Every structure is written in C-alpha cells, then in structure tokens.
Amino acid sequence: MSNLAIIDGLHKSFGDVAALRGVDLEVGPGEIVGLLGANGAGKTTLIRCLLGLILPDSGRVSVMGLAPGRDVLRRVGYVPQGLGLYTDLTVSENLEFQSGVYGVAEPDSISSLLPVMDQAVGRLSHGIQRRVAFAAALSHQPELLVLDEPTSGVGVLGRAGLWETIRDASAGGAGVLVTTHHLEEAEQCDRLVMLADGVVVAEGTLVEIIGPRTAVTVAGGDQARNMDLITEAGLVGSFAGTGLRVVGAGIDRVVAALGNEAGLTIHEQPATLEEAFVDLVTA
C-alpha cells in the first residue's frame, strides 16, 4: 500500500534561517508517527509544508498522491496546539461549522460531549475543548490526521481517552502524524522521527532510538554530596526519586567519581527516550 504522506528532501528557509535542511518523512495508512524535536527544530514548518500552507524551497510533498492544496485538506484532519475552535460558538455550532466546511453530515453525537453541546466552547475546561477539537477534526473521516501536542495539559483519563480516539482512527486506516515534546506521548506512537536544527537525527521505534544508550543510577549515601562529587568530576547528574541519575557517562566514570563513598548502590540502566533525545540533539 502506498504511503499517505511522503516528504522527500524538503528544504525551507526564512531569510537567513534554514528551518528545514533536507527532511524525509513518510506516514503509512494506519500508522502513528511521532515527530519529536526541540523548539525551533522545524516541526511546525514541516507541518505547514505538509498542509500546503507554505511552499518549500525545494523537495517534494505528496499527500494521498497529490500536491498539498484544497482537495488534499478536505481529506486531512488537523488539531493545532491552540485547538482552532471558535470560543464564542457553542460545541454544536463548532461541529456544524466544521462539517459545513468539509461538506459532510454532522458527526454522530459523542456521548461524553452531550451535556455540553449548547455551551460556548470558551467556557468549557481545556480538557473538554480538546475533545471537541478532536470531534471536529474527525468529523469528515480524514485519511490523514495531524495532531500538534494532542494531550498537553490533560490528566491521565483524558489522555487515555484521546489516545483511544487516535488508535480507533488508525485502526480504521487513517495515518497519524503527532508532534510532541513528551516521552509518554511518544511511547504511544508506532514509529518516531526526531528532528534537530532542520534535519532528521534519528528515526525508528522507541527501542531503536534509545539504542545502546544507558544512564547510571546512584542510590544511598548523602544525595547532595554525591551530586557535588558528580559535578566536580565533570559529569551531568540529576535527582531521580531518592537517588541520582547520571547520563552521558559509563558506570566506570561514575564509580571513579564516587569511589570513596560508603554504602552506595550504583547501577547502569537503559536510557529513557528523553535522555537519548538530549544526547542526540546536543551531540
């Protein structure tokens, strides 16, 4: 089956600033791809190119086999970080407006939104507004779903609920591109693409991206003293629960830094995605 979104060798500059420098990215049907990157890495520019809102300097963007444009947007669902709702309109008016734009029937009522259908969106909690934005973006059964930080600021149940919706859409064949800053969100994706300074620095599953990277944990002893010794040795430590976590150094260097302290338990563990990210981006 052919990919829903294909980005090939994309370059885009704003004045002297190169936002994208040869980016490739593909999203297949039913696939959930996480797009990770620091602020300014080029995520937003990439999404704008994908949606056809700006033109790249060079490279190719193909969505459902077509160049981005109005016909393509009709088959795409987009939830921006700001949610893109009309806050003065009620929930039902927002959904009606959205269906009108896409020329489709209004979506079936979503049971969790029934009690608020006649309330102005601006008066609802952020979590409910997010559900409305999802309902609006999914109303025309898009083949490609683009989500910008979909669960930022949402509690555990809200997050599980939104991911249930995203997974249902992908099970129905939609491809999903999710931008996120957060490990928990990234873990929910099938595949990750990591962007830094306008280039892809890593790509693959969570396990593939973490690769052989490790972190060293230090438990016991005086935490403040351990932290001082770690810092004096030129290593980077941070608190983790009742112990410390040191990244970017093998267990030998940590043992050397703390060697004379009694009662410590020092272990080497796989790095987290966040630690791998920091390593890849700052390398």
Add this chain to the structure above:
Amino acid sequence: MSWGVWGLGVSIGSRPALHEIDLDVVPGSIAAIVGGDGAGKSTLARVLGRLIPFESGKVVLPERPAVGYQPASSGSWPDLTVSENLQFVADAHRLDAAEKSRRLDGLLAATGLEAARDRLGAQLSGGMRQKLGVAMALVARPEMLVLDEPTTGVDPVSRFELWRLISRSAAEGTAVVMTTTYLDEAARASFVLAIEAGVEIVSGAPEEILDSVRGPIWSTSQLPPDMSHRWRRGSQWHSWSEDGSSPSGAKQVEPDLTDILTARTLMRQGR
C-alpha cells in the same frame, strides 16, 4: 516545625477547588503535584505561594521572603531583558551588589541563558522563559521553591536543563514543590501527590505508588471485557479488575506511574 498543608480546603468563588489535601513539604526533596487540567494543582501552588486564602485545614510555611514562587505564566516581564528581570528580583530582596552579581552569574550559567542575558523577555522561546522564571524564583536562595507547571510546553532539552536546575537546588537543601501534567517527570520526584477534581487520588514516593494497586495489570491487543477497568497504551489495552482475573491472551505488565494513576482514578470513579 515542618512545612506543608494538612486537611486543606479551598473554594474559588462558590466552587470547591481543593478538599482535604495533605502534603508534607520537605527540605532537600522534590514533591510533584500531578493532575489534569482543572485538577486543582495551581490552586495548591498558589496556597503555598501565599497568593490565595484557604478555608479549612492547616498550612505551615516559611516566612514570606523564604518562599520562591513561579506562576504558570513564568512570571518574567516581557519588556525587561533577562538580566534586568533577575536584577529586579535581586533588588526587591535587597541583595548587596557583590552577592547580586555572584548570584546572577551563577544562575545565568546554570540555566544556559548567558548568551541571552540582553534579550527581552518577550523574545524568549517558551523553554527559555520558563528557565528564566525558575532562575527568578531562585535568586534569593529560597528555603521553599514552588513552581507551577514549569515544564508544560517546554522542549525536551530545556526540560532536562530545568530538571537539573531544580535538582541542584534541592540538593542544596531547598524544599521544592512543582506541579506537572507529565508523569515521567513525576516519577523522578521524591514524593508524588496525584489529585483530580480537587481530591487526592493517591500519594507517596513513586515506588510506593507503583506498589499501591493490588493484583496484576494486564496487557492485551484485544479490547478487554467490560467488567475490568481498561485504558489504551500504545497499540495495546491495559486493564485491571477487582478479582485479578486476566482477559484471554493477556500478558502481565510491569506497571508505570501512568498505569497506576489511571487505574486508581478509574477505581475512584467506580467505572
């Protein structure tokens, strides 16, 4: 005297915002308050920052100048430069000239904001603004540091730097309280208080919380039957049921904080 809140009740207007909340605020440690939008996290942070009154319970805090508070908006002034923002706070706390310049240099180095010291607050990225906000709350070497969502919307590199800054401060003996919606962050704290709709869901050290659900949590690729509590994790369904019974073809998982807090929240709602 130890610091904290016990049996705390707060209403915003006529709406109850917090009910019977307990939290010990311990020097040299980081407490994370987690919960979704509207859970009451900011309300609790504001009580600790002495910004709003409370109705019931007991609140014990250090003297006012010994509390550093950073609001969710970061608290920096957009039309002052990075170093002017820090100087302003230093002057408000009457730091002498030598101490002021030492403190500012130290904080600019620790936050990686040295190169941006002459940049206006308005021109900072979200991550830089949050780092400035934490630095401002740290200027006067507070005994208690209260940070309201310092990492929301912040990219992973800045988030890592922020965590190091907060860690460093706790290692020096500061009692740190931070609110967050991100559980991977909470998992690194010394203590976690999870709240939803103003009431406690669970609290304790992260490893105690991981141990707080009786019986196994299961993972299946098929939707588990109705009688169990279930939630989405990646391509799988996770579930928990009162009697511990497993859905067919299920595998037991080593639960993380997200699994436990989801299960506890579902149990609380009785569905």
